[in-house]
Amino acid sequence: xxxxxxxxxxxxxxxxxxxxxxxxxxxxxxxxxxxxxxxxxxxxxxxxxxxxxxxxxxxxxxxxxxxxxxxxxxxxxxxxxxxxxxxxxxxxxxxxxxxxxxxxxxxxxxxxxxxxxxxxxxxxxxxxxxxxxx
Amino acid sequence: xxxxxxxxxxxxxxxxxxxxxxxxxxxxxxxxxxxxxxxxxxxxxxxxxxxxxxxxxxxxxxxxxxxxxxxxxxxxxxxxxxxxxxxxxxxxxxxxxxxxxxxxxxxxxxxxxxxxxxxxxxxxxxxxxxxxxx
Amino acid sequence: xxxxxxxxxxxxxxxxxxxxxxxxxxxxxxxxxxxxxxxxxxxxxxxxxxxxxxxxxxxxxxxxxxxxxxxxxxxxxxxxxxxxxxxxxxxxxxxxxxxxxxxxxxxxxxxxxxxxxxxxxxxxxxxxxxxxxx
Amino acid sequence: xxxxxxxxxxxxxxxxxxxxxxxxxxxxxxxxxxxxxxxxxxxxxxxxxxxxxxxxxxxxxxxxxxxxxxxxxxxxxxxxxxxxxxxxxxxxxxxxxxxxxxxxxxxxxxxxxxxxxxxxxxxxxxxxxxxxxx
Numbered sequence: 001x002x003x004x005x006x007x008x009x010x011x012x013x014x015x016x017x018x019x020x021x022x023x024x025x026x027x028x029x030x031x032x033x034x035x036x037x038x039x040x041x042x043x044x045x046x047x048x049x050x051x052x053x054x055x056x057x058x059x060x061x062x063x064x065x066x067x068x069x070x071x072x073x074x075x076x077x078x079x080x081x082x083x084x085x086x087x088x089x090x091x092x093x094x095x096x097x098x099x100x101x102x103x104x105x106x107x108x109x110x111x112x113x114x115x116x117x118x119x120x121x122x123x124x125x126x127x128x129x130x131x132x133x134x
Numbered sequence: 135x136x137x138x139x140x141x142x143x144x145x146x147x148x149x150x151x152x153x154x155x156x157x158x159x160x161x162x163x164x165x166x167x168x169x170x171x172x173x174x175x176x177x178x179x180x181x182x183x184x185x186x187x188x189x190x191x192x193x194x195x196x197x198x199x200x201x202x203x204x205x206x207x208x209x210x211x212x213x214x215x216x217x218x219x220x221x222x223x224x225x226x227x228x229x230x231x232x233x234x235x236x237x238x239x240x241x242x243x244x245x246x247x248x249x250x251x252x253x254x255x256x257x258x259x260x261x262x263x264x265x266x267x268x
Numbered sequence: 269x270x271x272x273x274x275x276x277x278x279x280x281x282x283x284x285x286x287x288x289x290x291x292x293x294x295x296x297x298x299x300x301x302x303x304x305x306x307x308x309x310x311x312x313x314x315x316x317x318x319x320x321x322x323x324x325x326x327x328x329x330x331x332x333x334x335x336x337x338x339x340x341x342x343x344x345x346x347x348x349x350x351x352x353x354x355x356x357x358x359x360x361x362x363x364x365x366x367x368x369x370x371x372x373x374x375x376x377x378x379x380x381x382x383x384x385x386x387x388x389x390x391x392x393x394x395x396x397x398x399x400x401x402x
Numbered sequence: 403x404x405x406x407x408x409x410x411x412x413x414x415x416x417x418x419x420x421x422x423x424x425x426x427x428x429x430x431x432x433x434x435x436x437x438x439x440x441x442x443x444x445x446x447x448x449x450x451x452x453x454x455x456x457x458x459x460x461x462x463x464x465x466x467x468x469x470x471x472x473x474x475x476x477x478x479x480x481x482x483x484x485x486x487x488x489x490x491x492x493x494x495x496x497x498x499x500x501x502x503x504x505x506x507x508x509x510x511x512x513x514x515x516x517x518x519x520x521x522x523x524x525x526x527x528x529x530x531x532x533x534x535x536x
Contacts, residue, residue, distance in 0.1 A: 009434075011430060011433060011434055012284055012285070012290070012433050012437070012447070013284055013290045013292045013293075013429075013430045013433055015284050015285040016280055016281055016283050016284065016285070017280070017283040017284070017285065017286075017287045017288075017338055018188055018190065018285075019285045020190075020285075022280070022281045023161055023190075023191040023194060024158065024159070024161030024162045024165065024281045025158070025281075026161075027157055027158030027160075027161065027415075028158045028413060028415045031158065031413060031414050031415055032411075032413055035414070035473070044473060045414070045473070046472060046473040054152055056152065056154070056157075056198070056201070057157040057198055058197070058198055059195075059196065059197050059198070060157060060194075060195070060196040060198075061193075061194070061195050061196075062193065062194040062195075063192070063193050064190070064191055064192055064193070064194075067190070070285055070448060071437070071446060071447070071448040143300075145296060145299060145300055146299050146303070146313070146418055146419070146424070147295075147296045147299055147418055147424045147426045147427075149418050149419040150414055150415055150417050150418065150419070151414070151417040151418070151419065151420075151421045151422075151472055152419075153419045154419075156414070156415045158415045159415075161281075162279060162281045165279060165280050165281055166277075166279055169280070169339070178339060179280070179339070180338060180339040204314060204419055205303070205312060205313070205314040286456055286458065288458070291429055291458075291459040291462060292426065292427070292429030292430045292433065293426070294429075295425055295426030295429065296426045299426065322420055324420065324422070324425075324466070324469070325425040325466055326465070326466055327463075327464065327465050327466070328425060328462075328463070328464040328466075329461075329462070329463050329464075330461065330462040330463075331460070331461050332458070332459055332460055332461070332462075335458070
């Protein structure tokens with residue numbers, strides 16, 4: 001398993017009139033979290049696209065246990081539990097400032113060759129960085 | 135079962151550099167679709183909050199089968215399959231301009247008393263409008 | 269002068285915890301309004317990009333006189349006061365459900381050749397549609 | 403004059419199909435920048451609202467000199483040039499990863515008593531922190 005941790009501060013524009021972070025903004029938090037988890041591994045999604053591979057999302061699942069509030073410094077733990085093939089699954093656990101586990105998410109993404117639009121294997125460089133964890 | 139249909143046009147700011155609607159914007163489409171489905175039923179979510187009941191989201195699930203593109207007039211079919219209790223489940227089927235079924239979503243929401251923060255039954259007026267469909 | 273009118277309904281996710289539409293979402297309203305103003309003129313921005321011309325924004329100005337609220341059906345009047353050259357200026361006047369003038373905006377955009385990245389004249393087809401108004 | 407500096411990384415969902423950060427997302431960057439500039443001064447906007455004062459935006463102005471790209475670590479310099487009264491003006495200068503000055507923004511905000519909805523003086527604590535700079 002590969003796991004990485006990062007923080008994200010809830011923006012004012014991300015709240016709604018209920019006074020909490022709008023449910024539609026968590027997918028954007030997931031994006032930031034998984035991109036940072038790759039960066040900590042030593043590569044960036046920006047490089048991946050530059051290598052001709054993009055990662056569109058196939059599935060997204062969210063469970064909202066407790067709300068997140070404006071200006072909270074949220075901790076997001078991103079994890080990859082299975083060795084990726086042509087698809088990769090990321091899990092996200094979000095903790096609020098009091099350390100309470102408030103949210104669970106899961107995203108399934110494909111590796112797609114930008115030129116052909118066809119599914120493909122992940123870049124070798126990416127697999128090499130991930131291999132030690134599985 | 136209750137079913138309602140509406141259209142939504144993809145905005146430029148909703149696309150990302152892949153050239154498709156960003157995956158994080160579908161939750162906002164769901165929101166528009168379920169609010170319009172209630173309006174077609176003869177009530178608004180705005181009134182619901184004015185009556186002291188809010189509907190936070192507990193779960194959200196999305197399956198991205200094909201991408202949506204900028205300026206497409208998407209058709210969203212919203213459906214409620216089971217009679218709601220203290221929770222209500224909405225399903226969303228999205229079709230692109232060619233009539234292709236490109237996306238499926240599902241959202242579970244709670245009815246919550248704004249004053250107490252506690253789960254509650256849906257307003258009676260709401261149940262009366264829905265009853266004929268179940 | 270060319271003028272067009274359209275409506276836009278404020279989404280829940282566009283509000284913030286002040287209970288009003290977040291100030292950062294008006295630029296997206298402007299985008300919808302100017303795209304619809306072009307559509308009413310008989311062309312779409314989608315076609316413009318397909319013809320190889322994009323329109324990046326150079327300047328944006330907003331004056332918030334009164335807040336917009338969730339679920340309000342806002343009326344946006346878009347106007348072009350001067351015949352466009354390599355640049356085009358759009359003005360936006362927003363009215364709330366009570367007909368009150370709540371917001372003024374202005375956006376200056378360039379016409380840019382997508383292939384070369386260089387400023388260019390607007391497509392002839394576009395100028396032909398606009399000419400009767402100046 | 404008071405000046406503060408912070409960085410913000412452009413998110414994927416903030417880009418549009420032109421391949422740049424969508425013009426409508428800069429207002430959200432300004433928000434993050436001014437909130438961080440207050441935090442560096444020793445107070446938070448969260449506390450300000452808890453003290454019963456909110457700061458709605460009255461005017462927003464943006465000049466887009468060059469585009470920002472996905473994943474760039476943008477530097478934002480926020481500055482307050484005049485001592486605030488019942489209004490406060492923030493300026494923002496954004497620099498890309500190569501140190502190029504790509505964007506200028508300016509926002510005028512009011513101090514408003516949340517309970518009465520009326521304009522008010524800034525909280526004393528806030529003025530005390532700012533005074534040494536003017």
